[in-house]
Amino acid sequence: MxxxxxxxxxxxxxxxxxxxxxxxxxxxxxxxxxxxxxxxxxxxxxxxxxxxxxxxxxxxxxxxxxxxxxxxxxxxxxxxxxxxxxxxxxxxxxxxxxxxxxxxxxxxxxxxxxxxxxxxxxxxxxxxxxxxxxxxxxxxxxxxxxxxxxxxxxxxxxxxxxxxxxxxxxxxxxxxxxxxxxxxxxxxxxxxxxxxxxxxxxxxxxxxxxxxxxxxxxxxxxxxxxxxxxxxxxxxxxALSLQREYLRDVGRYLARERDHYPHLPVSYFDAATEERLARFEKRARHERHPALSNDLPALTLRADxxxxxxxxxxxxxxxxxxxxxxxxxxxxx
Missing domain, CATH: 3.40.50.880 (Class I glutamine amidotransferase (GATase) domain)
Structure with a gap:
């Protein structure tokens, strides 16, 4: 081709x-x-x-x-x-x-x-x-x-x-x-x-x-x-490649396909999104289940x-x- x-x-x-x-x-x-x-x-x-x-x-x-x-x-x-x-x-x-x-x-x-x-x-x-x-x-x-x-x-x-x-x-x-x-x-x-x-x-x-x-x-x-x-x-x-990878890793954690919750990408999401994702992580560690991915918060990237x-x-x-x-x-x- x-x-x-x-x-x-x-x-x-x-x-x-x-x-x-x-x-x-x-x-x-x-x-x-x-x-x-x-x-x-x-x-x-x-x-x-x-x-x-x-x-x-x-x-x-x-x-x-x-x-x-x-x-x-x-x-x-x-x-x-x-x-x-x-x-x-x-x-x-x-x-x-x-x-x-x-x-x-x-x-x-x-x-x-x-x-x-x-x-x-x-x-x-x-x-x-x-x-x-x-x-x-x-x-x-x-x-x-x-x-x-x-x-x-x-x-x-x-x-x-x-x-x-x-x-x-x-x-x-x-x-x-x-x-x-x-x-x-x-x-x-x-x-x-x-x-x-x-x-x-x-x-x-x-x-x-x-x-x-x-x-x-x-x-x-x-x-x-x-x-x-x-x-x-x-x-x-x-612009969205790192977001797709991060969400993939979150999904793998919730499905117990990986042991550790992924870290946030550096200098990528805006401050408000990082706060929402931190709260979601705490919940995910206590309610670990694949269906929880439906409750992921809205994501906004940094402007720079x-x-x-x-x-x-x-x-x-x-x-x-x-x-x-x-x-x-x-x-x-």
């Missing part, structure tokens, strides 16, 4: 593929081939597609993008999600039959205690090795970033005392094209139970581009034949979360890098 994205096209689903002849050719430069390896949990599968398609559309400006969706076949799926992947995604074998300008690889919900014990580990490490020499740049997101540095350099992620969950102010710590003209600070969503620390990355030769005083390393890079970009956070998240602004800057700069490389390659022929 290939979607041809231009700035005037409506984005709803990767199943909607406009005919190539329906889009006028312009002088914006060579089309970019971008692949998304979407390994997100079933509940976030379709939302992740839409988030990245909309983000790339905004960031690309007049340049057209040929967008290809894949998923690792060894990621466990429900029958419905498996049908969606099989009917609307390209086969992963097709990935290695062409050269991609850019690749985006998401994490998957953990099912094993260690990354190298995950059922998809072999498929993922094969992908890492392939991407090093067959893309101009690859983005590794959250758990995929942790898996990549473990495979490449043996860097072990470390368990956090509490989940890093919320929107964090991240500052650029070096002058790099990826963070050029970005907002200050970059407000980035993080949602993870583990981290890789800056000292381990620096010792192995990675360059940290952004960090947060509260969340630690945010974006870091390493140059192979491909430029590898690693996100510990989720700049692609839309700046959803999408960090992602717009990062992906605009990433696509400009890919475009310059692609145009230079065309001129060199």
């Amino acid at each position: 290939t979607v041809l994205i231009d700035r005037d096209q409506g984005i709803t689903s990767p199943a909607l593929v406009p005919a190539e002849g329906d889009l006028a050719r312009d002088q914006a430069g060579a089309d970019l081939n971008i692949g998304l390896i979407n390994n997100m949990p079933d509940t976030a599968l379709k939302a992740t597609e839409r988030q990245f398609m909309k983000l790339l559309q905004v960031a690309a400006g007049p340049r057209r993008i040929r967008f290809h969706c894949f998923s690792l076949p060894s990621v466990r799926r429900s029958p419905e999600a498996k049908w969606h992947v099989e009917s609307e995604y390209s086969d992963l074998a097709d990935l290695k039959r062409r050269r991609f300008d850019g690749l985006i690889v998401t994490g998957a919900e953990p099912v094993a205690p260690e990354l190298d014990q995950e059922p998809y580990w072999r498929d993922l490490t094969d992908l890492i090795d392939w991407a090093k020499v067959n893309t101009r740049s690859t983005i590794w997101s959250c758990l995929a970033a942790h898996a990549a540095v473990l495979h490449l350099d043996g860097i072990e992620r470390r368990r956090l005392p509490a989940k890093c969950h919320g929107i964090f102010d991240c500052e650029a710590v070096t002058n790099d094209s990826l963070t050029h003209a970005g907002p200050t600070p970059l407000k980035v969503s993080h949602s993870r139970l583990n981290e890789v620390v800056e000292g381990d990355l620096a010792q192995a030769g990675y360059q940290v581009l952004t960090r947060s005083a509260l969340a630690g390393v945010d974006v870091f890079v390493r140059q192979y034949t491909s430029r590898f970009v690693f996100f510990q956070g989720h700049p692609e998240y839309d 979360i700046a959803a999408g602004s960090a992602a717009a800057a990062l992906f605009r700069n990433w696509l400009q890098f890919l475009g310059a490389e692609a145009d230079a390659s065309v001129l060199a022929r």
Whole structure:
């Protein structure tokens, strides 16, 4: 499956593929081939597609993008999600039959205690090795970033005392094209139970581009034949992504699928909502039952979360890098 994205096209689903002849050719430069390896949990599968398609559309400006969706076949799926992947995604074998300008690889919900014990580990490490020499740049997101540095350099992620969950102010710590003209600070969503620390990355030769005083390393890079970009956070998240995750975890607690009540996302809900949720938590601890989720209070986000602004800057700069490389390659022929 290939979607041809231009700035005037409506984005709803990767199943909607406009005919190539329906889009006028312009002088914006060579089309970019971008692949998304979407390994997100079933509940976030379709939302992740839409988030990245909309983000790339905004960031690309007049340049057209040929967008290809894949998923690792060894990621466990429900029958419905498996049908969606099989009917609307390209086969992963097709990935290695062409050269991609850019690749985006998401994490998957953990099912094993260690990354190298995950059922998809072999498929993922094969992908890492392939991407090093067959893309101009690859983005590794959250758990995929942790898996990549473990495979490449043996860097072990470390368990956090509490989940890093919320929107964090991240500052650029070096002058790099990826963070050029970005907002200050970059407000980035993080949602993870583990981290890789800056000292381990620096010792192995990675360059940290952004960090947060509260969340630690945010974006870091390493140059192979491909430029590898690693996100510990989720700049692609839309405004409601963290809310959906929080409510999912509340539901799992009420259903006794998890032992601990989730912490509120940092710097996300407004003060009145946090007070209502604190009262609801006290009630949930005493009246623990799935039906209680029907009594969750109305939720209002803070006005200053700046959803999408960090992602717009990062992906605009990433696509400009890919475009310059692609145009230079065309001129060199």
